[in-house]
Amino acid sequence: EETGGDDEGFEYGKGGYAEHACRYCGVTNPACVVRCNVPSCRKWFCNSRGNTSGSHIVNHLVRAKHKEVCLHKDSPLGETILECYNCGCRNVFLLGFISAKTESVVVLLCREPCLSVNALKDMNWDLSQWCPLIDDRCFLQWLVKVPSEQEQLRARQISAQQINKVEELWKTNPDATLEDLEKPGVDDEPQPVVLKYDDAYQYQNVFAPLIKLEADYDKMMKESQSKDNLTIRWDIGLNKKRVAYFVFPKEDNELRLVPGDELRLRYSGDAVHPAWQSVGHVIKLTAQEEVALELRASQGVPVDVNHGFSVDFVWKSTSFDRMQGAMKSFAVDETSVSGYIYHHLLGHEVEVQMVRNTLPRRFGAPGLPELNASQVFAVKSVLQKPISLIQGPPGTGKTVTSAAIVYHMAKQGQGQVLVCAPSNVAVDQLAEKISATGLKLNEQSSLVMIMLDLFNNEMWRLFQIKPNSTVADTATAVTEHQQRGRDKSREKGSAVAESATKGLVKVGRCGIRRGNRGKEQPRRRRLRVTCRKRCSRIHGTGAEEGEQVVRLSAKSREAVSSPVEHLTLHYQVRHLDTSEKSELHKLQLLKDEQGELSSSDEKKYKSLKRATEREISQSADVICCTCVSAGDPRLANFRFRQVLIDESTQATEPECLIPLVLGVKQVVLVGDHCQLGPVIMCKKAARAGLAQSLFERLVLLGVKPIRLQVQYRMHPALSEFPSNSFYEGTLQNGVTINERQTSGIDFPWPVPNRPMFFYVQMGQEEISASGTSYLNRTEAANVEKLVTTFLRSGVVPSQIGVITPYEGQRAYIVNYMSRNGALRQQLYKEIEVASVDSFQGREKDYIILSCVRSNEHQGIGFLNDPRRLNVALTRARYGIVILGNPKVLSKQPLWNGLLTHYKEHECLVEGPLNNLKQSMVQFQKPKKIYN
Amino acid sequence: DEEVHFRQRVIEMDPLEEAEFEKELKALMQESLDSRKLELRARPTLNMAIPMNIFEGPTKDHHGRGGFEVESGDETLDEEPGGSKEVRVKVLVKRGSKQQTKQMYIPRDCSLVQSTKQKEAAELEE
Numbered sequence A: 001e002e003t004g005g006d007d008e009g010f011e012y013g014k015g016g017y018a019e020h021a022c023r024y025c026g027v028t029n030p031a032c033v034v035r036c037n038v039p040s041c042r043k044w045f046c047n048s049r050g051n052t053s054g055s056h057i058v059n060h061l062v063r064a065k066h067k068e069v070c071l072h073k074d075s076p077l078g079e080t081i082l083e084c085y086n087c088g089c090r091n092v093f094l095l096g097f098i099s100a101k102t103e104s105v106v107v108l109l110c111r112e113p114c115l116s117v118n119a120l121k122d123m124n125w126d127l128s129q130w131c132p133l134i135d136d137r138c139f140l141q142w143l144v145k146v147p148s149e150q151e152q153l154r155a156r157q158i159s160a161q162q163i164n165k166v167e168e169l170w171k172t173n174p175d176a177t178l179e180d181l182e183k184p185g186v187d188d189e190p191q192p193v194v195l196k197y198d199d200a201y202q203y204q205n206v207f208a209p210l211i212k213l214e215a216d217y218d219k220m221m222k223e224s225q226s227k228d229n230l231t232i233r234w235d236i237g238l239n240k241k242r243v244a245y246f247v248f249p250k251e252d253n254e255l256r257l258v259p260g261d262e263l264r265l266r267y268s269g270d271a272v273h274p275a276w277q278s279v280g281h282v283i284k285l286t287a288q289e290e291v292a293l294e295l296r297a298s299q300g301v302p303v304d305v306n307h308g309f310s311v312d313f314v315w316k317s318t319s320f321d322r323m324q325g326a327m328k329s330f331a332v333d334e335t336s337v338s339g340y341i342y343h344h345l346l347g348h349e350v351e352v353q354m355v356r357n358t359l360p361r362r363f364g365a366p367g368l369p370e371l372n373a374s375q376v377f378a379v380k381s382v383l384q385k386p387i388s389l390i391q392g393p394p395g396t397g398k399t400v401t402s403a404a405i406v407y408h409m410a411k412q413g414q415g416q417v418l419v420c421a422p423s424n425v426a427v428d429q430l431a432e433k434i435s436a437t438g439l440k441l442n443e444q445s446s447l448v449m450i451m452l453d454l455f456n457n458e459m460w461r462l463f464q465i466k467p468n469s470t471v472a473d474t475a476t477a478v479t480e481h482q483q484r485g486r487d488k489s490r491e492k493g494s495a496v497a498e499s500a501t502k503g504l505v506k507v508g509r510c511g512i513r514r515g516n517r518g519k520e521q522p523r524r525r526r527l528r529v530t531c532r533k534r535c536s537r538i539h540g541t542g543a544e545e546g547e548q549v550v551r552l553s554a555k556s557r558e559a560v561s562s563p564v565e566h567l568t569l570h571y572q573v574r575h576l577d578t579s580e581k582s583e584l585h586k587l588q589l590l591k592d593e594q595g596e597l598s599s600s601d602e603k604k605y606k607s608l609k610r611a612t613e614r615e616i617s618q619s620a621d622v623i624c625c626t627c628v629s630a631g632d633p634r635l636a637n638f639r640f641r642q643v644l645i646d647e648s649t650q651a652t653e654p655e656c657l658i659p660l661v662l663g664v665k666q667v668v669l670v671g672d673h674c675q676l677g678p679v680i681m682c683k684k685a686a687r688a689g690l691a692q693s694l695f696e697r698l699v700l701l702g703v704k705p706i707r708l709q710v711q712y713r714m715h716p717a718l719s720e721f722p723s724n725s726f727y728e729g730t731l732q733n734g735v736t737i738n739e740r741q742t743s744g745i746d747f748p749w750p751v752p753n754r755p756m757f758f759y760v761q762m763g764q765e766e767i768s769a770s771g772t773s774y775l776n777r778t779e780a781a782n783v784e785k786l787v788t789t790f791l792r793s794g795v796v797p798s799q800i801g802v803i804t805p806y807e808g809q810r811a812y813i814v815n816y817m818s819r820n821g822a823l824r825q826q827l828y829k830e831i832e833v834a835s836v837d838s839f840q841g842r843e844k845d846y847i848i849l850s851c852v853r854s855n856e857h858q859g860i861g862f863l864n865d866p867r868r869l870n871v872a873l874t875r876a877r878y879g880i881v882i883l884g885n886p887k888v889l890s891k892q893p894l895w896n897g898l899l900t901h902y903k904e905h906e907c908l909v910e911g912p913l914n915n916l917k918q919s920m921v922q923f924q925k926p927k928k929i930y931n
Numbered sequence B: 001d002e003e004v005h006f007r008q009r010v011i012e013m014d015p016l017e018e019a020e021f022e023k024e025l026k027a028l029m030q031e032s033l034d035s036r037k038l039e040l041r042a043r044p045t046l047n048m049a050i051p052m053n054i055f056e057g058p059t060k061d062h063h064g065r066g067g068f069e070v071e072s073g074d075e076t077l078d079e080e081p082g083g084s085k086e087v088r089v090k091v092l093v094k095r096g097s098k099q100q101t102k103q104m105y106i107p108r109d110c111s112l113v114q115s116t117k118q119k120e121a122a123e124l125e126e
């Protein structure tokens, strides 16, 4: 009942460690290994010397004082216990080969006594040439092969000391592994990450404990997040599932809920109602901190009760398990990544290798904007290298570049391309761009079906289409909606509606390209025709051959609608309506209606669903999913030679590894190590280096990222400081001052054509009510004034973003604005107030940054991180206002630079908004040079 | 199909460690020998029971008699002309009461084959 068994029947690492792998180094070649035949031992060892003077098997026999061995069944001699041909003695230290005098026949004979038996001398054997089985501390190499250099390099690099230690451990615990040697004590600091690793086992030894720490912390945090006395508002979703709405107040330093999270809702029971509980997943979060929880069980829900419910988090280890699994595959499965990538990722010195590919004539892709020079350069070099890093500073068209790369990779026909990113938002964005390059429809997955399904999908509500309306009505409604969306989307800030419209149009475009020719039933054909008309009107583009994109999402997220929903695997499965799939469809309908199936039907349903998913996934050219989803059992048997990871600087190394260990030969990591890295909750793990991304480590190892250099987001005045401070001045402007002109907006910018100022604030910081965060009342009051001025001048709420690094201040500003805002309360509610971190990867037309800290004796905390400052300064397209105390901030060298920059441009101001004056505030000397 | 090139890796061995290992190995060899000498005062009977038909060459089938089988014995055992680096031999093993031969390749410079070859050569000259 609990988790639905996402990963059932799935073994990590493609079967895990081979039983016959050398227990020291992991070599698995059957010709190279022998088994110790001592009944209490039976471990396998190889005949390579590795870093020791004796071979691994000889090392073991000597250290453990074991003396008998058996060959592998797939070795040239087959499964054979080595023993004296004459007396059956099995002591390998006594055995050797002799050969017959005239024929090439050899036998094993023991040195004592058989070799000295007189009678033997009369026979046809040449006893003078007894050849010992163990020679030069190694088994005879023609009997037990020495693993190739390649195999040895890829094996665990075990030292003599480690061998001694593990042999010692085996005396008390025969099943111990080398990893047990590394296990830190409870209070020990974990081993920190390093730049280079001897082998993937050492890599695993470092990262596995860090992932464990993070997992334990996450579990502890989430499971402690119980809330009691909740008031529930009941509803029923379109899929007839029960939905519970309740307010889940967010507190400082607590985890944010995200759609897809699982919660358990409980009711302890009363005189009339028995105790009840059900697990569900979050489908929606409103700005008012209201959570919509779709329940798994629809039976027995106490819908007539509204008060006294409790909720707790259902923690799932899936993502952490998949990271551990990926590291294991990386170590034990030689096919997990190519040899080149294996050594490269571990930091070994490998000679530069080029990928031999015919390069396309043009590097752009259909459906995407023209590429600029640095983007073309990036696409071109990436296609020729087995490993590349692309650094995309803010607004430089990272996603478009990635989509173009994926397009060309898919065109090379090397099999399916896997495209990942750490977050669902990033995956959706990229999937949308990739699908814009054109979709080549596949016979099985007729997207025409998806179009049809608008009638019973949630989308119809969005487009205000009634169920059972005609195709023509639908098309009209869509067009109308789109028009409405264009007119109103800004004002309403309904980005979702806009993307959904785009998504729908794309579905339409898919429809016109190529359906199941001649196979459609009349109704479908009619729809296609309608679509063609509509689409050519909306889009005006000719159909082009392209790729088919499948977007794979986590099971828990399957019920969460997304702008690229039509690309999702579960969506395509649900909406596949061919006759072969009618059985699946029937079961699906039954399941939707009843909420559950009989166990035999459920079994049938699951296997049909899996088969269909496979069919669709295999026929796609591109698979998009989050890094963690790449470890989904549904992809277990897929192989991807080419993998692109977007936002890779926001993923931990083991997370990045998940999509890589599916057979990668060509890796593209896209990101920006000058912006925020992965979020690590456990301080111990973060200190040990888990927060460093693979991208960053590769940069430190000397891999030079290809930098995209033209930014299309910021007003040139806004990009100047970030370019100089974070990108060595290389950032060029792809937008002109005129394109970012704020005509018609009456806002008191101190310098015309410089839509920026630093607003000097001297108000005191305070500790927030929870005691764990900060707030600053004067800054909050001035944020309200700035927002009001923007709104009065004609800016709409969705154009404004308020950024503050402290949760205490965030909550205070939201509260303050809605109570004291000079204009309609609703307007302020629509303004996004959030942390720097949650703005990463996004943009707003106007940004107001409230720094909060104003204490001369303390640090400036969060704002000390240059990467966070970079992100904060690069979100705005048209204008930015920073509120803070220069006296405090100037102590930090980078902030000192920023303040000096503003001052030099006469943008450091104070006083009332309608009468801003240059500030003469004195800066402090910066403490140390920022490197 | 894939080749990866490395800068040469130098493995540093701890000489103390090495010496200690060598000592233990020798001790184990000696102990094995000594124990056999004590254990088997009485010489064992010869139990080599080598089926003579093995020398007749593997071109004929040998089944049943003496429980002897030739496995994977196909062509003659002579090395290919031109002299490859390896020589094919038959390894004779016992599986319970059954005897079996398996083919193996031994490097030409192995003392085991060299003596045979030298003898053969000597016999040929006579």
Ligand SMILES: [Zn+2]
Residues within 6 Å of the ligand: A036, A037, A038, A041, A042, A043, A060, A061, A064, A066
């Ligand atoms: Zn053993």
Ligand SMILES: [Zn+2]
Residues within 6 Å of the ligand: A022, A023, A024, A025, A026, A027, A045, A046, A047, A048, A056
């Ligand atoms: Zn080994």
Ligand SMILES: [Zn+2]
Residues within 6 Å of the ligand: A084, A085, A086, A087, A088, A089, A109, A110, A111, A112, A113, A114, A115
């Ligand atoms: Zn013997």
